[in-house]
Amino acid sequence: MTAILEINDLKKVYEGGFEALKGVTLSIERGEILALLGPNGAGKTTLISTICGISTSSSGSVFVDGHCIEKDFRVTRSKIGLVPQEINLEPFETVMNTVRFSRGLFGKPRNDAYLEKLLRQLSLWEKRGNRIMELSGGMKRRVLIAKALSHEPSVLFLDEPTAGVDVELRKDMWNIVAELKATGVTIILTTHYIEEAEAIADRIGVISKGELLLVEEKSALMKRLGQKQLQIELQEPVTALPEALQTENIALSGDGSTLTYTYDTQAKRTGITKLLADLAAAGLQLRDLQTEQSSLEDIFVGLVQEKST
Ligand SMILES: Nc1ncnc2c1ncn2[C@@H]1O[C@H](COP(=O)(O)OP(=O)(O)OP(=O)(O)O)[C@@H](O)[C@H]1O
Ligand SMILES: [Mg+2]
Numbered sequence: 001m002t003a004i005l006e007i008n009d010l011k012k013v014y015e016g017g018f019e020a021l022k023g024v025t026l027s028i029e030r031g032e033i034l035a036l037l038g039p040n041g042a043g044k045t046t047l048i049s050t051i052c053g054i055s056t057s058s059s060g061s062v063f064v065d066g067h068c069i070e071k072d073f074r075v076t077r078s079k080i081g082l083v084p085q086e087i088n089l090e091p092f093e094t095v096m097n098t099v100r101f102s103r104g105l106f107g108k109p110r111n112d113a114y115l116e117k118l119l120r121q122l123s124l125w126e127k128r129g130n131r132i133m134e135l136s137g138g139m140k141r142r143v144l145i146a147k148a149l150s151h152e153p154s155v156l157f158l159d160e161p162t163a164g165v166d167v168e169l170r171k172d173m174w175n176i177v178a179e180l181k182a183t184g185v186t187i188i189l190t191t192h193y194i195e196e197a198e199a200i201a202d203r204i205g206v207i208s209k210g211e212l213l214l215v216e217e218k219s220a221l222m223k224r225l226g227q228k229q230l231q232i233e234l235q236e237p238v239t240a241l242p243e244a245l246q247t248e249n250i251a252l253s254g255d256g257s258t259l260t261y262t263y264d265t266q267a268k269r270t271g272i273t274k275l276l277a278d279l280a281a282a283g284l285q286l287r288d289l290q291t292e293q294s295s296l297e298d299i300f301v302g303l304v305q306e307k308s309t
Contacts, residue, residue: 002066003027004155004186005051010060012046020046022210023060033177033187035201037194043210044190045085048157052082064155078106081148085159087140091133095124095143098132099150106151115150122146122176138169145176156180158189162196174200198222226266229292232259235285242282245275
């Protein structure tokens with residue numbers, strides 16, 4: 001089976017010469033959920049806009065379900081639903097008319113039964129007759145999703161669907177995404193939140209400064225994120241590690257006063273009990289202990305450094 005989305009060496013140089021995408025290559029399978037994580041200005045919105053044809057690429061190619069976005073723009077655009085980062089709804093229009101109009105724009109025949117199902121799924125059916133200006137922020141976000149799905153696309157892009165929304169709505173949004181996946185829709189979403197990617201994605205891509213630094217199965221990435229470090233401050237500095245403690249996951253600071261032990265939080269045993277016993281056996285006294293969890297930030301920084309060395 002061919003991938004639903006094939007992106008090949010995609011580059012985008014904005015007018016004025018800024019290179020926002022530096023050759024992105026990515027293949028997305030039918031029915032998967034891919035989360036694109038990246039800091040502000042990484043190029044997430046640019047990537048999505050280019051795939052959706054809102055912005056033109058400078059070079060490279062994008063195929064949606066086997067169709068080239070340049071040669072078959074109408075076909076590819078009709079297969080895509082886009083929930084933009086900014087809310088861009090007509091305030092005086094009703095919810096129902098908003099989604100009906102959007103469907104019409106794609107040249108799809110009227111199908112109120114489908115739209116009813118969609119609005120019910122998004123808990124908007126009760127509000128179908130309300131004007132957009134009468135809705136809460138969270139409801140407006142859901143209308144954006146309904147609008148993006150109004151023409152029954154097979155790929156849905158969600159550009160930061162939960163930026164600035166409360167915990168409740170974020171969970172609602174995750175449920176909606178899971179339900180959509182169950183109906184066979186392929187979903188690509190961007191986010192700044194690692195817990196969001198963790199909650200819903202099958203694969204996670206990390207993008208920084210216009211480059212896709214990695215795309216990995218969530219489980220593999222979470223394992224890397226699951227590394228924790230235990231810092232052990234010694235009563236008295238040592239010049240070298242005792243032999244029993246010379247393993248690859250233990251490091252001694254330059255001044256000999258602190259040991260850093262790296263372990264996997266997902267492993268059955270952390271090894272800390274043994275470590276403390278070994279320390280005691282070697283006659284080392286502890287002054288203080290503290291743990292640090294590696295964050296997405298560390299992973300970003302680590303990846304970016306790896307790239308530049
Ligand atoms: N129309 C434009 N003209 C020139 N530069 C642009 C334009 N749009 C975006 N950029 C630049 O391209 C880079 C990537 O922007 P983009 O909006 O794709 O980032 P993003 O990853 O979506 O960030 P955020 O998380 O803040 O939404 C930024 O440096 C931005 O300033
Ligand atoms: Mg953006």
